[in-house]
Amino acid sequence: MITDVLPWVSPLEAAAALAHDEPCWALLHSGQQLEHTGRYSILALAPRETVSGDDFAPLAAKLTRDKAALENAWIGYLGYELLHRLEALPRESREYIALPDLWFARFGLILRFDHHEKAVACLREADVPAPAWPPAPAPARALPAVKSLTSPMTRERYLALVSETRDAIARGDFYQANITRKFTGEFTAATDALALFGRLSEASPGAYSACIRMHDTCILSSSPERFLAVDAGGKMESRPIKGTAPRLADPAQDALARAQLAISEKDRAENLMIVDLMRNDLARSCEPGSVRAGRLFDVSSYATLHHMDSTITGRKRAGVTTLGAVEACFPPGSMTGAPKYRAMQWCLAHEGIRRGVYSGALGIFGGDGSCDLSVVIRTLVIEGSRFEFQVGGGIVADSDPHKEWQETMTKARGILKALGVDAEVLEKI
Numbered sequence: 001m002i003t004d005v006l007p008w009v010s011p012l013e014a015a016a017a018l019a020h021d022e023p024c025w026a027l028l029h030s031g032q033q034l035e036h037t038g039r040y041s042i043l044a045l046a047p048r049e050t051v052s053g054d055d056f057a058p059l060a061a062k063l064t065r066d067k068a069a070l071e072n073a074w075i076g077y078l079g080y081e082l083l084h085r086l087e088a089l090p091r092e093s094r095e096y097i098a099l100p101d102l103w104f105a106r107f108g109l110i111l112r113f114d115h116h117e118k119a120v121a122c123l124r125e126a127d128v129p130a131p132a133w134p135p136a137p138a139p140a141r142a143l144p145a146v147k148s149l150t151s152p153m154t155r156e157r158y159l160a161l162v163s164e165t166r167d168a169i170a171r172g173d174f175y176q177a178n179i180t181r182k183f184t185g186e187f188t189a190a191t192d193a194l195a196l197f198g199r200l201s202e203a204s205p206g207a208y209s210a211c212i213r214m215h216d217t218c219i220l221s222s223s224p225e226r227f228l229a230v231d232a233g234g235k236m237e238s239r240p241i242k243g244t245a246p247r248l249a250d251p252a253q254d255a256l257a258r259a260q261l262a263i264s265e266k267d268r269a270e271n272l273m274i275v276d277l278m279r280n281d282l283a284r285s286c287e288p289g290s291v292r293a294g295r296l297f298d299v300s301s302y303a304t305l306h307h308m309d310s311t312i313t314g315r316k317r318a319g320v321t322t323l324g325a326v327e328a329c330f331p332p333g334s335m336t337g338a339p340k341y342r343a344m345q346w347c348l349a350h351e352g353i354r355r356g357v358y359s360g361a362l363g364i365f366g367g368d369g370s371c372d373l374s375v376v377i378r379t380l381v382i383e384g385s386r387f388e389f390q391v392g393g394g395i396v397a398d399s400d401p402h403k404e405w406q407e408t409m410t411k412a413r414g415i416l417k418a419l420g421v422d423a424e425v426l427e428k429i
Contacts, residue, residue, distance in 0.1 A: 001071055001123045006111075006133050008118040011041040012201065014111060015211070016194050017135030019045060024105065026075040026212045027197075028364060030115060031205035034300070036239070036311075037226065037372075038207040039116050042364065044075050046108035046128050052100040055085055059104050059365070060323050067367030069232070070112065070123050076104030076212065077219065077362040077376065080355040083331050089345055094152075095354040096184045097383045103214060104365070141195040144385070146421050149185040151429050152353050155405065161350055162401040168346060169397045176273050177337035177346050180392025181408065182353050183426070185419075187385045193218035196418060200380065204303050204414020208374030210362055219357055221379040222414055224302055225309070227332045227361045230325060232368040234316035236282055240274045240334040241375075242394055243267030243308030246410040247301070258306045262299045270394050271297060271308050277333040277340060278312045285325035286314035304413040322371050326361070332375045335359035337394060357381060358390040378414055389415050 011029050019025040024047045030038040051058040056078075064072045079101040084091050108128040112121040124130065153161075158181050165177050197211040197220045206222040226239040245261040248254040261267060275293050283291050291314040299308050316325055336359075337343025358381075363373035380389045391408040409423060416423055 001125055004122040004130065006120040006122050008120060009134050011043055011113045012198055013137070014135055015043050016138035016198070018131055019043065019213070020138060020194055022213070023215050024050070024213055026105065026107070027210060028075065029201065029209040029211065030207055031201045031209040031222065032207045032224070032302070033115055034207050039114065041113040041115065042075070043111040043113070044105070044107035044109070047105045048108045048125070050103065050105040052103040054082070054101040056082065056102065056323060056327055059102060060321070062106070063321070063323055063365055064367045065369035069366035069368045069370055070110050072106065072367035073110065074104040074106050074365045075363070076102070077357050078102055078326070078330065078360045078373075079357045080331050080335070080359040082360065083344060086327065086330065087341055087344065089348055092348060092352070092354045094352065095356060096182070096388045097217065097356070097381050097386060099217065099356050099381070141192045143195055143199070143420070144187040144189040144191055146419050147186045147188045149183060149421060149425060149429065151181060151183045153181045153351070155427065155429060159401040159405060162395055162399060162404050164350070165346070165395040166397060166399060169395070174342040174346065175338050176270060176394050176396050177343040178335050178392055178394045179347060180351060180355065180359065180390050182355075182388060182390045183429070184388045185386070187387065190384045191382060193220060193382055196220060196380070196382070200414065200418035203417035204378055206302065206378065208363070210374070212362070216383055218382045219362070219379065220382065221362060221374070221376060223362070223374040223377050223379065224300070224307060225334065225375040225377060227373045227375045228326055228329055229372045230316060230322045230370055232366070232370045236286065236314045236316055236325060238278050238282065238312045238329065239309050240271070240278055240312075240332070241307045241309045242271040242274050242334055244393070244407050244410060245306040247304055247306065258299055258301060261306050261308055262297065266396065266398055267308055268297055270396050271310055273338045273396070274333050274394070275310045275312060277338045278329065281329040281333060282312055282314040284328040285316055285320045287317050290315040305410050322365065322369050326371065326373065330361065331359055332361060334375060334394070335377070355390060378411065380415060380418070
């Protein structure tokens with residue numbers, strides 16, 4: 001690939017100017033720079049080939065380990081329903097926006113934005129022309145209003161399901177289950193995905209934000225959570241999130257909310273269950289004795305909430321592919337519960353609609369055998385004038401249904417702000 005170094009332009013500006021009229025592109029946007037991640041953003045254009053379907057195999061056939069990270073890199077997502085390729089569980093057929101379980105693309109033009117050095121690397125295949133740089137500023141684009149918003153699961157049903165889940169935990173069926181609720185809606189007209197993504201990034205910036213266009217369908221994500229990263233040498237890292245508190249306008253009250261989350265026995269127990277689950281998942285692909293829980297119960301602050309996360313690392317065994325390691329950990333444990341199989345079984349039986357890309361993984365597989373994938377949360381899916389998003393939380397033995405409900409509303413705040421919808425509207429559905 002040809003490589004050039006270009007002057008700094010922000011990823012959102014570049015995407016608005018270069019990608020708006022293109023039918024297929026991907027933006028992995030580090031909207032928040034953190035200690036462990038967020039240095040680079042990637043805008044990928046000029047798709048050369050795509051793979052999609054309901055199995056990991058089409059992607060496995062395309063990945064390499066002997067090239068540079070951005071050479072033969074594949075960007076896309078692994079949808080939650082790929083779990084059916086890993087576990088014998090009944091498949092839910094109901095859906096609102098239809099998506100393949102897996103979609104990835106290889107692109108002929110990649111712009112890598114270094115947020116630390118304020119420089120842009122342009123990598124392109126020989127037959128792909130260099131982009132005009134700096135790109136001409138894109139005009140501001142108005143967004144349509146939300147015409148309708150509903151859910152197949154009412155507020156009352158969600159509260160009842162939390163109580164039923166607590167009863168199942170008391171019976172010993174599982175320790176934790178991540179119950180989610182999908183919202184579906186429609187704009188007054190087809191919306192501009194990049195303009196809406198810009199609004200979402202402003203309302204709820206995340207280190208693992210992403211906007212992917214697949215012709216008529218777009219995925220807009222402001223995820224703060226790393227599912228799994230694997231470097232070219234085989235070092236693996238997962239940073240599951242469990243534990244949430246809202247950001248508050250008053251600085252003293254906000255600091256207190258953060259401090260209370262840090263010492264919350266319930267949130268620590270919930271987090272530790274998923275840490276143990278992820279340690280087990282990583283151990284399936286790692287060298288014996290290499291899996292470590294390095295940092296427990298860290299609290300990070302975002303625009304609309306505080307989150308508790310922990311870090312698990314390991315070293316991939318020789319002979320295990322990166323995609324194989326991802327499969328061994330899929331779907332993300334923070335979105336299932338523990339034990340994983342029984343929690344997934346419970347959620348599938350009670351949620352009543354496919355999760356789709358939500359609760360899956362999104363990101364990049366590098367040509368050098370690396371990968372960096374987020375957990376798909378805080379995410380909108382758009383098709384024409386229709387949209388959907390989903391919220392949920394981990395239910396444990398001492399969960400209070402109304403507090404769990406309020407936590408889901410806290411998690412939806414960034415999406416609601418981007419949509420221009422008042423939170424009270426969601427609470428009445």
